[in-house]
Amino acid sequence: MSGLGKEMVSCSVAAEERSGSRCLTTCLLLVSCCLMLTPALVEDTSDTWISDRWEGPALGQPLSDADKLDLPVHVFADGSGLPAGAGTATEGAILYARQCAACHGSQGQGGKAVELVGDRSLLVSEFPDRGIATFWPNAATLFEYVYRSMPPEQPASLSANELYAILAFVLELNDLLAPGDSLDAALLSTIEMPNRQGFRTIAR
Numbered sequence: 641m642s643g644l645g646k647e648m649v650s651c652s653v654a655a656e657e658r659s660g661s662r663c664l665t666t667c668l669l670l671v672s673c674c675l676m677l678t679p680a681l682v683e684d685t686s687d688t689w690i691s692d693r694w695e696g697p698a699l700g701q702p703l704s705d706a707d708k709l710d711l712p713v714h715v716f717a718d719g720s721g722l723p724a725g726a727g728t729a730t731e732g733a734i735l736y737a738r739q740c741a742a743c744h745g746s747q748g749q750g751g752k753a754v755e756l757v758g759d760r761s762l763l764v765s766e767f768p769d770r771g772i773a774t775f776w777p778n779a780a781t782l783f784e785y786v787y788r789s790m791p792p793e794q795p796a797s798l799s800a801n802e803l804y805a806i807l808a809f810v811l812e813l814n815d816l817l818a819p820g821d822s823l824d825a826a827l828l829s830t831i832e833m834p835n836r837q838g839f840r841t842i843a844r
């Protein structure tokens with residue numbers, strides 16, 4: 641009898657302990673939730689958070705000097721920044737067929753994406769053509785554009801030689817490069833785009 645009583649007592653103590661520890665766990669969870677939520681709520685409404693937001697999302701880490709050296713240089717309208725290398729339209733035709741034709745058409749006539757070769761109507765016409773002869777004021781910047789964004793699934797995947805070769809092919813299709821010429825930085829910088837006068841510099 642007494643044995644049973646002891647068991648019942650110890651059982652009820654254990655039950656109390658259990659519910660007590662459950663209560664403690666719940667309380668701790670609530671406190672930690674509040675601790676996690678509070679700073680976010682305070683930050684959301686503070687002026688500091690808003691002014692920080694305009695400076696950027698605060699993701700990542702600052703670039704080290706070594707990282708900065710690894711970044712490709714920018715190419716400017718006069719051709720400064722173009723890397724060493726060269727390529728011909730013959731080499732470029734093979735690369736273009738593999739990497740570009742599916743969207744821009746086998747001869748640059750367009751398809752899923754804009755044409756790279758086409759009618760040279762003015763950009764102010766009702767349906768302006770976006771072939772590079774109309775849409776690009778200078779040839780050198782095409783290099784960086786294609787390097788950074790084409791093909792869209794694999795940007796920055798082409799080497800300098802491959803880029804010169806592909807551009808040689810596209811420029812030849814536009815009659816802007818003599819057949820057989822090897823395209824390099826010097827030659828690309830001298831190509832005059834037909835619509836170079838059709839652009840205005842917007843003062844900032």
Ligand code: HEC
Binds near residue numbers: 743752755756791
């Ligand atoms: C998956 C489809 C796709 C592939 C593959 C692709 N492009 Fe493009 N390309 C586009 C689209 C879409 C645009 C228009 C982008 C825009 O207007 O923002 C574009 C724009 C361009 C332009 C600018 C044309 C202009 O005058 O506006 C050039 C030049 C270009 N691509 C070259 C290339 C080259 C060279 C390759 C191959 C290395 C290539 N693209 C592969 C989809 C593609």
